[in-house]
Amino acid sequence: MQLGLVGLGRMGGNMRERLRAAGHDVVGYDRDAELSDVASLAELAEKLDAPRAVWVMVPVAFTDAAIDDLADVLGEGDIVIDGGNSRFSDDAPRAERLHERGIGYVDVGVSGGVWGRQNGYGLMVGGAREHVDRLMPVFDALKPEGDFGFVHAGPVGAGHYAKMVHNGIEYGLMHAYAEGFELLTASELVTNVPGVFKSWRDGTVVRSWLLDLLDRALDEDPELAELSGYTEDTGEGRWTVDEAVRLAVPLNVITASLFARFQSRQDDSPAMKAVSALRQQFGGHAVRKP
Amino acid sequence: MQLGLVGLGRMGGNMRERLRAAGHDVVGYDRDAELSDVASLAELAEKLDAPRAVWVMVPVAFTDAAIDDLADVLGEGDIVIDGGNSRFSDDAPRAERLHERGIGYVDVGVSGGVWGRQNGYGLMVGGAREHVDRLMPVFDALKPEGDFGFVHAGPVGAGHYAKMVHNGIEYGLMHAYAEGFELLTASELVTNVPGVFKSWRDGTVVRSWLLDLLDRALDEDPELAELSGYTEDTGEGRWTVDEAVRLAVPLNVITASLFARFQSRQDDSPAMKAVSALRQQFGGHAVRKP
């Protein structure tokens, strides 16, 4: 089928290739003329037969602007899909704004990172049944072959919600392996830490794709000596904790994983300075100067 | 090769089958005569040509007794393998006791649960190089086919140590998925929670064998309504936290997962009673009677 695709960066560019390889007719637009198939959103809209479907794949800071611009060139019966990392709570207002012009809205959480072009992308979709049905050929091309990798999770917002939780879980999984790595490294007994991780890739309860990746990283750098522990976080982990707080769900593991990232970016911890100050006050404990 | 196998319960019995299917000559002993190939450990020793190798696969509470009994019927040059869930710190004393009689000792952490007979077992091995080399035909038969599923992790104790950390990680992984399940369940937006988990099985960053199992469980009982949250813990999770404390490794995620199991077994929390008491005292907050 025909699909407009706005945003041809690493993710969007790969998706265009995967869709075209599956026989779809993709018209891509990017502000970077080198990447773009058309000169403007207006041209993109012209090149698509109505009712159109246009997938937006831009950094989250630009999504609302891109959708508003699109709304000006699209019309009744068209559908806009946001495949970026939007916060789920932004979806309903967008859907409403588009609905006023007769334009449908579908939100898609996309997982798979740089591996998606080859393996297929995990797709979590929110929106009206009729809109999702119309887009199934696109979803089928993007997702991996087989029974998995796609879900219509619920109404508008549910796709990004599921992706948010996916990323929250991802934080926890990564940190569980990371803690195991640190403990094995600290042990006097285990002399072959990379070998232990490699062995776990089959036959064990902890085997996973993330473990495969960690083994791959350890193959390249067995002590991870070339890496700093300084770790960014993207919005999804924070939103997950915000939701936990809102819904009164105790999320100790995922929150600890998020807080560990915050910690990793501190040169020194103000909280621990306060602890040091207290120890000095009551115990005369020696403390370190910075 | 020839192998004695002591303990023919669920794990030991399955391992006997997998070893025999690979062409090994296994002589099994169990206190349950129905399961046993021989009437006694003495007969087991007789049926094996020296130098012998005998794998002990009994509940951890009986391991030391089984090994001491074996020591009486084995002799110089033989090897005892403990494949049970022993604490790593029990391995060195055992190895020393056996060494005095010229008997070797190898510890093996075995992962894979009830699926191991079919998929192969993940094996983490500790011991002397020469002992491990002699046992490689057995390890090759038990492990999954392919490049993974086996590691010689270090000297005596390293196998159980690696298995301990494996289980610690397992606690964290399980709890990360579990928290995601709870948050999705609490959300008003996601209407197809089991579908979300199923979709994650391919194309996503969180795909894993545990996720496959959770999907399987949700297929059988989409709301897990037939299950209680009451959850036991085995020793490995506790030992992992003990090691974290000993080695000064911050293990927030794995510890939170362990503590959640403790919590799950409490009808009411004494700590939260104290919090209730305080709120009542300072704020006149209404509190619940039990």
Next chain:
Amino acid sequence: MQLGLVGLGRMGGNMRERLRAAGHDVVGYDRDAELSDVASLAELAEKLDAPRAVWVMVPVAFTDAAIDDLADVLGEGDIVIDGGNSRFSDDAPRAERLHERGIGYVDVGVSGGVWGRQNGYGLMVGGAREHVDRLMPVFDALKPEGDFGFVHAGPVGAGHYAKMVHNGIEYGLMHAYAEGFELLTASELVTNVPGVFKSWRDGTVVRSWLLDLLDRALDEDPELAELSGYTEDTGEGRWTVDEAVRLAVPLNVITASLFARFQSRQDDSPAMKAVSALRQQFGGHAVRKP
């Protein structure tokens, strides 16, 4: 000085008494005519000489309505004080709305609970210097005697912000004692748990007002047998964690305390059901039916 006081519930009523005892001229209004000094906000405004100061002390859900109603009967140069448990982020919009009418706004976080009338209230104040200065006689009467119990923490919002953090800390303090209570209770060695808490009230590092209250509670009920662990949370704890997430501050202790309250209100944990499901799947572990 003269002060209008809107809301004469437990907190407001006590504050009226403390202010009058200090010689202030308080005109109180409450929807409950039995408690009220005047029949309406209009009458309250009439009874005060301009420039007026009116302190709002109503449940947070009614604060905005009360302030809007007040704005209609107050005028240029008057000041509204919110002493309720508002979220700090609500203060700036209120201040702006009032500012359009020439009315000042000061936010006050009030601590001390039911003990405040006797001991004095801890006051954390946000607002413009000139407004705070005008209100100092009121603050001096409400706060405890001595050097402490009052701070001008910053501009509008800073008072409620400081109170929010105060309550976050309070959660952590309470839970630290609570965990100690649970561990002592679980120990086989300590036979006099209430006596231990009582002893800590002097000479120790952990002495505090909360400890005094816990001792008081244990005097009444040494095993806290008459209490349930079911514990509510008010907004401040959640807002504290939201701020930690927003500002990337790792707040493990306070967050764990909040999550423990969430947990205390669950009959069964959906997360732990998922853990149970996984254990059953991979290990054939027996699980409990609900």
Next chain:
Amino acid sequence: MQLGLVGLGRMGGNMRERLRAAGHDVVGYDRDAELSDVASLAELAEKLDAPRAVWVMVPVAFTDAAIDDLADVLGEGDIVIDGGNSRFSDDAPRAERLHERGIGYVDVGVSGGVWGRQNGYGLMVGGAREHVDRLMPVFDALKPEGDFGFVHAGPVGAGHYAKMVHNGIEYGLMHAYAEGFELLTASELVTNVPGVFKSWRDGTVVRSWLLDLLDRALDEDPELAELSGYTEDTGEGRWTVDEAVRLAVPLNVITASLFARFQSRQDDSPAMKAVSALRQQFGGHAVRKP
């Protein structure tokens, strides 16, 4: 009464002064002749009338040696008191060894730090009723005046157990304030962070001795700029977590406080390196070099 006192360092020296000020006859021994009243333990024993009581106040690494040396110069009916920071599980074996010679043993957890000489020490005592009764004059002199500061917590070991839990709680309390300090510091709204802490010293729910000390530290250094966050831990925090694990008590707050100290001593986190490695593998996320 007469008391032998072994170990005249900061704690022991202060206690000698407090005891003498109360009229007790203290004979002190220290390896440092400058501090010591006698030349040897033998001379110390001679100077005391039987039945003797000797209080040992030495660093925990030397406690067992000091007690064994004492046992050689003491006799039937004498009592040894350990007031150091021993692990509770060391008490019963010591008591047994002394009991074989007819010598009693009492363990005392001592709180109060450098402030104890002036304020009195919090004393948590384990031992037989008859031994504790005989020592009451000493306890009365060391403890603060008033109703608090002393408990006979249970049999041998209970004193150190209570002190261990006291210190675990202390970790949690300190960290709760520390987190509040960090959040206030991060806030754009609160301009007077030290003033907020000072205000809390009266009228609030969070007032405590530790808060007084934190205010004192902030008076000296309002941003704690002269301190590093690097923080040691003594044994009690670790033993508390070990007990939590042994007794299956979920101790999230105290454990998080302990782990934060571990974290504070790491230049870079091996766990976070593993997280960085994973992010780089699946997402092509930029990572920092060390």
